[in-house]
Amino acid sequence: MKRFLCALAGATMFAAAASGALAQTTPAPMVMTMSPMPPASLAPSPGPTKLQSMPTSVAPLALDARYLHGARTPGGYRLTGQALVKDACTASKFAQFLGNIFPPQFNLVQYRRPGTMGLFCIQRLTWVTALPLNVTSVHPPRYITVRTQKGITRVPLW
Numbered sequence: 001m002k003r004f005l006c007a008l009a010g011a012t013m014f015a016a017a018a019s020g021a022l023a024q025t026t027p028a029p030m031v032m033t034m035s036p037m038p039p040a041s042l043a044p045s046p047g048p049t050k051l052q053s054m055p056t057s058v059a060p061l062a063l064d065a066r067y068l069h070g071a072r073t074p075g076g077y078r079l080t081g082q083a084l085v086k087d088a089c090t091a092s093k094f095a096q097f098l099g100n101i102f103p104p105q106f107n108l109v110q111y112r113r114p115g116t117m118g119l120f121c122i123q124r125l126t127w128v129t130a131l132p133l134n135v136t137s138v139h140p141p142r143y144i145t146v147r148t149q150k151g152i153t154r155v156p157l158w
Contacts, residue, residue: 059109062092063125064150070157076137077157079144083130085110089121094133097147105145105152106133 062083069080083092091113097105108130143156 059095059111061147061149062108062110062130063148065108065130065146065148065153066127068146068153068155070144070155072140072157073134076135077140077144079106079130079133079135079146079155081108081130081146082127083108083110083148084125085128086125087121087123088126088128089113089116089119090126090128091131092128093131094146096135103141103144103154104135105147107147 062085064084065081066084067080067082071078071080079094085092089112090110092108092110094106095109097107099105140157143154146153146155
């Protein structure tokens with residue numbers, strides 16, 4: 001029994017030393033916590049608030065868009081088009097911007113294609129076909145807006 005306890009203590013100390021060495025080499029993960037809400041009687045009264053600019057998405061916007069087309073489908077609508085991106089290793093897709101309610105707004109974003117992560121790509125502007133986006137909607141709007149770095153384009157749904 002004494003040997004077992006000594007072995008267990010040694011293993012525990014070894015594990016603690018190994019995790020301490022590991023903790024020194026890797027950064028601590030970020031933990032998001034929320035403070036508890038104060039009671040309603042102690043809560044501050046809502047005053048004027050200033051709207052802050054939040055990043056719309058992690059991926060950068062495409063430079064420009066062309067041939068944007070919106071078509072109605074039985075379950076909603078479909079968006080297609082082309083985007084101007086920075087190089088041939090970059091693709092484009094539509095990402096919904098949830099900051100507005102009506103009309104629906106979509107960002108045309110560019111991202112690095114997964115198969116080209118280790119490749120060296122020459123920086124030259126290229127038009128690529130954006131991934132089509134199917135949106136389900138009971139009552140599709142008459143038009144949607146698509147945002148790029150050049151500006152916002154209004155696209156009618158036919």
